[in-house]
Amino acid sequence: MSLSQVALNRLDQVFHARSVAILGANDSPERVGYLLLESLLEGGYTGKIYPVHPRHKQLLNCTVYSSLAEIPEKVDLVMIALNQEKTVEAVKECGALGVKGVVCVAGGYKEMGEEGRRLEEALSAAAKEHDLVLIGPNTLGFFNADARLNATFYPETLPPGSGISVISQSGGVGRAALEKLRDEGLGVNKWIGVGNRATLEFSDFVDYLAEDPATSVIAVFIEGTDKGRELMEAARRAAQKKPILIFRTGNSDLAQKSAVTHTGSMIKSPKLFSDACAQYNLIEVKSTNELVCAAKALALMPLPKGEGIGMVTHTAGPSIELLDYLEAAPCRLADFTPQTMAELKTLFKGIPVILKNPLDAAAFGYSPEGYGRVSEVVLADSHVDLLVAIHALHKNWKFATSQLVAIQEKFQKPVLACYISTVAGAKLVRDELQPAGIPCFASIQEAAWGLGAVLRYRRIRTNDFNELLQD
Amino acid sequence: MSLSQVALNRLDQVFHARSVAILGANDSPERVGYLLLESLLEGGYTGKIYPVHPRHKQLLNCTVYSSLAEIPEKVDLVMIALNQEKTVEAVKECGALGVKGVVCVAGGYKEMGEEGRRLEEALSAAAKEHDLVLIGPNTLGFFNADARLNATFYPETLPPGSGISVISQSGGVGRAALEKLRDEGLGVNKWIGVGNRATLEFSDFVDYLAEDPATSVIAVFIEGTDKGRELMEAARRAAQKKPILIFRTGNSDLAQKSAVTHTGSMIKSPKLFSDACAQYNLIEVKSTNELVCAAKALALMPLPKGEGIGMVTHTAGPSIELLDYLEAAPCRLADFTPQTMAELKTLFKGIPVILKNPLDAAAFGYSPEGYGRVSEVVLADSHVDLLVAIHALHKNWKFATSQLVAIQEKFQKPVLACYISTVAGAKLVRDELQPAGIPCFASIQEAAWGLGAVLRYRRIRTNDFNELLQD
Numbered sequence: 001m002s003l004s005q006v007a008l009n010r011l012d013q014v015f016h017a018r019s020v021a022i023l024g025a026n027d028s029p030e031r032v033g034y035l036l037l038e039s040l041l042e043g044g045y046t047g048k049i050y051p052v053h054p055r056h057k058q059l060l061n062c063t064v065y066s067s068l069a070e071i072p073e074k075v076d077l078v079m080i081a082l083n084q085e086k087t088v089e090a091v092k093e094c095g096a097l098g099v100k101g102v103v104c105v106a107g108g109y110k111e112m113g114e115e116g117r118r119l120e121e122a123l124s125a126a127a128k129e130h131d132l133v134l135i136g137p138n139t140l141g142f143f144n145a146d147a148r149l150n151a152t153f154y155p156e157t158l159p160p161g162s163g164i165s166v167i168s169q170s171g172g173v174g175r176a177a178l179e180k181l182r183d184e185g186l187g188v189n190k191w192i193g194v195g196n197r198a199t200l201e202f203s204d205f206v207d208y209l210a211e212d213p214a215t216s217v218i219a220v221f222i223e224g225t226d227k228g229r230e231l232m233e234a235a236r237r238a239a240q241k242k243p244i245l246i247f248r249t250g251n252s253d254l255a256q257k258s259a260v261t262h263t264g265s266m267i268k269s270p271k272l273f274s275d276a277c278a279q280y281n282l283i284e285v286k287s288t289n290e291l292v293c294a295a296k297a298l299a300l301m302p303l304p305k306g307e308g309i310g311m312v313t314h315t316a317g318p319s320i321e322l323l324d325y326l327e328a329a330p331c332r333l334a335d336f337t338p339q340t341m342a343e344l345k346t347l348f349k350g351i352p353v354i355l356k357n358p359l360d361a362a363a364f365g366y367s368p369e370g371y372g373r374v375s376e377v378v379l380a381d382s383h384v385d386l387l388v389a390i391h392a393l394h395k396n397w398k399f400a401t402s403q404l405v406a407i408q409e410k411f412q413k414p415v416l417a418c419y420i421s422t423v424a425g426a427k428l429v430r431d432e433l434q435p436a437g438i439p440c441f442a443s444i445q446e447a448a449w450g451l452g453a454v455l456r457y458r459r460i461r462t463n464d465f466n467e468l469l470q471d
Numbered sequence: 472m473s474l475s476q477v478a479l480n481r482l483d484q485v486f487h488a489r490s491v492a493i494l495g496a497n498d499s500p501e502r503v504g505y506l507l508l509e510s511l512l513e514g515g516y517t518g519k520i521y522p523v524h525p526r527h528k529q530l531l532n533c534t535v536y537s538s539l540a541e542i543p544e545k546v547d548l549v550m551i552a553l554n555q556e557k558t559v560e561a562v563k564e565c566g567a568l569g570v571k572g573v574v575c576v577a578g579g580y581k582e583m584g585e586e587g588r589r590l591e592e593a594l595s596a597a598a599k600e601h602d603l604v605l606i607g608p609n610t611l612g613f614f615n616a617d618a619r620l621n622a623t624f625y626p627e628t629l630p631p632g633s634g635i636s637v638i639s640q641s642g643g644v645g646r647a648a649l650e651k652l653r654d655e656g657l658g659v660n661k662w663i664g665v666g667n668r669a670t671l672e673f674s675d676f677v678d679y680l681a682e683d684p685a686t687s688v689i690a691v692f693i694e695g696t697d698k699g700r701e702l703m704e705a706a707r708r709a710a711q712k713k714p715i716l717i718f719r720t721g722n723s724d725l726a727q728k729s730a731v732t733h734t735g736s737m738i739k740s741p742k743l744f745s746d747a748c749a750q751y752n753l754i755e756v757k758s759t760n761e762l763v764c765a766a767k768a769l770a771l772m773p774l775p776k777g778e779g780i781g782m783v784t785h786t787a788g789p790s791i792e793l794l795d796y797l798e799a800a801p802c803r804l805a806d807f808t809p810q811t812m813a814e815l816k817t818l819f820k821g822i823p824v825i826l827k828n829p830l831d832a833a834a835f836g837y838s839p840e841g842y843g844r845v846s847e848v849v850l851a852d853s854h855v856d857l858l859v860a861i862h863a864l865h866k867n868w869k870f871a872t873s874q875l876v877a878i879q880e881k882f883q884k885p886v887l888a889c890y891i892s893t894v895a896g897a898k899l900v901r902d903e904l905q906p907a908g909i910p911c912f913a914s915i916q917e918a919a920w921g922l923g924a925v926l927r928y929r930r931i932r933t934n935d936f937n938e939l940l941q942d
Contacts, residue, residue, distance in 0.1 A: 029867045030837055038867075084823070107833060108823035116823075155866050170788020175863045176891045176914060183893045223791060249791045252798035287916045288792065317641020320694060320720045321759065327723035352555070352579035352587075362578060366501055392646045395626050396500045396509075420647045422654045423894040443647060445758045 002237060003207040011200075011208045014101030014133045015144045015190060017076035018047045020151065021068060021099075023090050024081035025051035025059050032105055033081035035153035036141070037062065043143065043150030043158050050075060068093055076100045079141065079151055084108035087137060088122045095130025102127070103151055104137035109196050111138060124198040139195025140171035145187055146214050152193065159187030163216025164295045166191045167205045173221045173249075173288055180292040183423045184441075185430045186299065189214050201227045203234035210238035218244040219295045221288070232280040239281035240464060243298045243457040246282045247291045248273060281460045283453055290449040293441065297450025300439040301414045303458045308334035310384035311358035312375045314365030318390050318420060318444045319358035325448030330459040333357050334383035343377045358388075366394070372403025379411050386414050388451065390444075393421035399429050405436040414438075416454075418447040473708060474678040482671075482679045485572030485604045486615045486661060488547035489518045491622065492539060492570075494561050495552035496522035496530055503576055504552035506624035507612070508533065514614065514621030514629050521546060539564055547571045550612065550622055555579035558608060559593045566601025573598070574622055575608035580667050582609060595669040610666025611642035616658055617685050623664065630658030634687030635766045637662045638676045644692045644720075644759055651763040654894045655912075656901045657770065660685050672698045674705035681709035689715040690766045692759070703751040710752035711935060714769045714928040717753045718762045719744060752931045754924055761920040764912065768921030771910040772885045774929045779805035780922075781855035782829030783846045785836030789861050789891060789915045790829035796919030801930040804828050805854035814848045829859075837865070843874025850882050857885050859922065861915075864892035864899070872900050876907040885909075887925075889918040 003011075020040060026033040037051050037060055049062055050071045056064040065071050068078065068090075078099050080090050084106045094102050109120035120137065127134035135142055141152035145161045154175065159182050168174030171193050178188055190212070192205050202225055209215045218238060225231060238244045250256060251270045277284040285291045309331050313319045323333070336344070336357055344355045353362055359378060365371040371391070379387045387407075391399040399419060408415045417433055417440040419426050426442040433440045441447040474482075491511060497504040508522050508531055520533055521542045527535045536542050539549065539561075549565045551558050555577045565573050580591035591608065598605035606613055612623035616632045625646065630653050639645030642664050649659055661683070663676050673696055680686045689709055696702060709715045721727060722741045748755040756762045780802050784790045794804070807815070807828055815826045824833055830849060836842040842862070850858045858878075862870040870890060879886045888904055888911040890897050897913040904911045912918040 032834070035867060042866075112823050112825070168788075170786065170791070172784070172786030172861070172863050172891060173788040173792060173915075175786070176789060179864065179891060179893050179896065180914060221788070223788065249788070249795050252795045254798055254804055255791045255794040257804065287796075289914055289916050313643070315641065315643030315646070317639075317644040317692070317694065317720070318647060320641070320726045321644060323726035324720050324723045325758075327725055333725055333728065352583050354583070363503070390643070392643050393650065395513075396506060420643060420650060422650050425650065443651060443760055444644075445760050 002234070003204050008208055008211055010100060010131065010133055014077055015142070015149070016147045017101065017149060019050065019073060019075040020045070020047060020077045020079060021050040021052055021071060021075045022079045022081065023052050023068065025053050025056070025064065027056060027059060032153045035155055036079045036081055038155040039150040039152055042155040044148040045150065046148060048073070068097055074098045077103070077151065079103045079105070081105055084116070084119055084137070088119060088126065091123055091126040091132065091134065095126055095132050099132065101133035101135065103135045103139065103141045104195070105139060105141065105153065107138040109137050111196065120196060120198050127199050134199045135192070136195035137198060139193040140174065142190070142192045144190050146189060161189055162186040163189055163214065163299045164219060165189045165209045165212070165215040165217070166219045167194060167202060167209070168192065168221040169194055169223050170221060176288045177219065177221065177292050180289055181296070184292060184296050185427065185434055186296055197225070201225065201230055203227060203230035206231065206234040206238050206244065210234070210241055216242055217295045217298045218242060219291050220244065220246045221291065222246060222248050223250045232276055232282070235282045236280040239460060243453070244282055245285055245291055245294050245453065246277060247285045247288060283456050285449070285453070289446070293446045293449035294453030297416065297439045297454045298457060300434055301416060301437055301454060303454060303461065304386040304414050306385035307331045307455065308383045308385045309388060310334050310378040310381060310386070311388045311390065312365070312371065312378055313358055313360050313390035314362055314371065315390070315392050316358070316360040318418065319360070321444045322388065322448050325445065326452065329452040329455045331455045334381060337381055337383055340377055340381040347373065347377065366397045368398045368400040368403055371400040372407070375400060375404060376407045379407050379413055379415070384413070386416065388416050388418065388447070390418045391420065393419060393425045401429050401432045404433065404438060408436065408438060416447060416451055417441070418444055420444070473705070474675050479679055479682055481571060481602065481604055485548055486613070486620070487618045488572065488620060490521065490544060490546040491516070491518060491548045491550060491620070492521040492523055492542060492546045493550045493552065494523050494539065496524050496527070496535065498527060498530060503624045506626055507550045507552055509626040510621040510623055513626040515619040516621065517619060519544070539568055545569045548574070548622065550574045550576070552576055555587065555590055555608070559590060559597065562594055562597045562603065562605065566597055566603050570603065572604035572606070574606045574610065574612045575666070576610060576612065576624065578609040580608050582667065591667060591669050598670050605670045606663070607666035608669060610664040611645065613661070613663045615661050617660060632660055633657040634660055634685065634770045635690060636660045636680045636683070636686040636688070637690045638665060638673060638680070639663065639692040640665055640694045641692060647759045648690065648692065648763050651760055652767070655763060655767050656898065656905055657767055668696070672696065672701055674698060674701035677702065677705040677709050677715065681705070681712055687713055688766045688769045689713060690762050691715065691717045692762065693717060693719050694721045703747055703753070706753045707751045710931060714924070715753055716756055716762055716765050716924065717748060718756045718759060754927050756920070756924070760917070764917045764920035765924030768887065768910045768925045769928060771905055772887060772908055772925060774925060774932065775857035775885050777856035778802045778926065778929070779854045779856045780859060781805050781849040781852060781857070782859045782861065783836070783842065783849055784829055784831050784861035785833060785842065786861070786863050787829070787831040789889065790831070792915045793859065793919050794829070796916065797923065800923040800926045802926045805852060808852055808854060811848055811852040818844065818848065837868040839869045839871040839874055842871035843878070846871060846875060847878045850878050850884055850886070855884070857887065859887050859889065859918070861889045862891065864890060864896045870900050872903045875904065875909060879907065879909060887918060887922055888912070889915055891915070
């Protein structure tokens with residue numbers, strides 16, 4: 001069942017908290033109680049900040065309060081950096097004081113056996129009694145870049161926003177996604193470390209992000225849950241509005257031997273899981289890096305109208321590599337129309353170039369004008385719904401960036417770029433391409449991950465539409 | 472049949488050419504004849520440089536010669552930036568003048584049909600008549616970082632060397648490998664764009680690099696060849712001395728439809744190809760990025776003595792992701808000995824940490840001292856042959872870099888690091904770890920690619936040894 005509107009609103013208020021208290025704030029820069037405070041400051045949070053500690057007076061230039069009760073207003077969010085037992089008491093106090101939400105960072109709950117399980121039940125009971133939004137326990141926290149609210153213990157300048165929001169069962173994997181997104185020139189809108197999910201399940205966060213106007217792509221990392229069906233159903237609802245990606249680990253014997261202690265169970269067989277994803281319109285990916293590249297393409301480019309791909313390059317090999325990766329994607333290599341072939345023949349008169357798709361323009365493609373002209377002919381082709389433009393960074397040749405932006409606009413068909421270079425090198429053209437809606441990847445494999453996800457989501461939306469027509 | 476010692480020496484003289492002429496040198500910075508000259512200068516070549524052009528007098532501050540014959544010495548290497556017909560004449564002239572080797576950049580040969588095929592036969596006949604080393608045609612060229620000889624038309628400062636040498640059928644994929652290696656903090660020793668392989672086959676270059684003392688890892692990118700058996704046999708010979716990696720594209724229907732025009736044929740079925748790789752001791756990889764990460768780990772770290780893996784982390788999720796990827800690799804997750812368990816119990820007294828492998832030290836691992844201590848206990852375990860150390864970049868926590876270097880030295884067992892961060896962030900620790908023989912990757916998937924290759928090569932060498940014992 002979908003999360004109620006009341007519950008969604010409550011969650012939204014926590015994601016946009018106007019005041020935050022930190023229980024267990026302290027003065028050791030390597031400890032969580034310090035880092036939570038530093039995160040708020042470093043992230044540029046503009047709401048009220050209330051560090052709480054019985055003895056400290058000042059921390060990082062903030063006035064410290066000796067207790068929650070001493071704070072002169074009802075705070076929206078309390079971050080709790082206390083041990084597992086004290087956290088339970090603190091949640092009760094938060095509930096009594098009318099706090100809206102809490103983040104419980106401590107571990108030592110159900111992942112640690114019977115005693116931990118009892119503690120977690122107490123935690124969850126306290127939250128439910130007071131309708132408190134509880135994130136965790138055993139979590140890094142969450143952030144909302146729009147509100148400049150970094151409620152994790154990873155202090156940082158939040159990267160410039162994007163429509164991508166991340167739900168992660170692992171702090172480490174969630175951080176990895178963030179870092180990789182940064183390498184791809186993108187930030188994250190909302191980032192949620194679900195932790196042990198004492199009260200809020202994957203499905204609840206999916207419901208929330210599906211409704212969230214600032215989120216255009218939902219990326220989920222999961223190890224396991226005993227609420228798999230709820231997740232699948234929430235995903236199907238979400239996928240009608242926006243793409244939802246999922247990466248699941250823990251399938252292998254090696255991992256299952258190791259992971260059993262800290263997550264719930266889920267469908268064990270990778271094949272059954274993949275089938276379920278397909279049935280519920282989740283786009284399944286196979287690595288954290290693929291999750292990021294898929295999210296990037298989906299966040300940046302519009303969906304193509306059809307499945308015909310045109311490719312232009314000045315070096316053939318990478319286009320062959322890309323075709324191999326696309327084998328399983330719902331697309332076809334467009335056959336150029338006779339008109340396109342005639343125009344290409346004129347363009348390449350006397351130059352030894354093979355006129356086919358992918359089109360390797362060789363030296364003709366070294367200049368932005370030549371490359372742009374060939375790309376225009378290809379994108380104009382009525383069989384081509386999407387252009388992939390491949391270029392290898394070279395000291396004296398420029399990529400046809402402005403030409404690609406112009407033809408995308410002219411034909412209203414999406415373009416995806418692969419600029420073979422280092423991550424730093426890709427930035428040279430990315431800052432022009434990406435704001436114009438052309439995702440730019442530095443390697444072929446990553447471009448294929450992005451492109452594959454866009455094509456898969458197109459198929460999902462098309463099938464949905466066909467189903468509607470049949471009703 | 473292996474390349475003769477005479478032929479190997481000739482090839483080596485070309486890779487260490489003491490003088491280079493450029494036929495078709497010109498003054499347009501976007502054209503190949505200019506770029507070849509710029510590459511020599513930019514790469515820091517210290518031998519003699521002779522640009523050749525009938526009218527120019529000076530190019531990039533070099534004296535221009537009006538013809539090859541006018542050059543006052545026998546040059547070792549001639550780079551030919553002329554069209555496909557003129558290139559044939561030039562090769563004949565080079566042969567007559569006693570040149571040792573030529574690079575033929577032009578396309579328009581066998582990849583363009585019957586007329587091109589005849590031209591290529593003439594090219595090859597001219598080279599053979601004079602025992603001339605001919606690289607190409609239809610190639611970017613080659614470089615040798617040791618000799619600071621960049622004989623490609625991609626001018627650049629050659630990145631600092633490594634033991635990795637690359638043989639690529641595609642300039643673009645070969646460039647992609649170079650760029651990715653740069654992101655991984657490594658350079659390339661020798662880089663060879665084989666082009667159409669008019670006279671020199673993959674197997675010849677493999678034989679050469681197998682003997683080359685500066686090459687410790689051979690990375691091959693291939694689309695197709697009709698000399699597949701020769702390649703496989705050369706690979707088997709090479710693998711007795713050093714790891715040889717192969718990435719093959721063009722398996723998919725999409726790619727075969729497209730690629731057929733510009734490469735020879737090879738085993739079509741991916742399964743048969745994989746079986747052949749296994750049989751001939753080639754390590755097969757599935758992407759350019761995997762090729763790079765595998766080469767990196769093999770180039771930097773020693774082989775472990777056994778297959779027992781120990782893992783340490785401060786965040787569990789990434790270690791689970793890694794275990795999934797390692798499922799197919801020849802390794803096992805080590806069971807800690809009772810002694811290790813006892814030491815860990817003492818170390819984590821009163822801290823909620825689950826004592827198992829992978830070991831998630833949580834907050835205890837936030838400090839380099841804590842992380843280093845745990846790592847030492849794990850690496851000391853007699854069941855552990857190799858340590859994987861995972862850390863997520865954090866503003867206030869430092870990675871246990873010096874500790875890892877010290878324990879690797881102390882126990883003489885290899886360590887591989889995954890420092891979850893951006894590519895730029897990884898540099899923070901990589902520059903300390905990698906020179907000490909600890910490869911450091913910025914993502915789990917890449918770490919798994921590296922680790923998997925090392926484990927596979929260990930198995931290859933162990934099997935070889937076992938076979939020897941049985942003889």
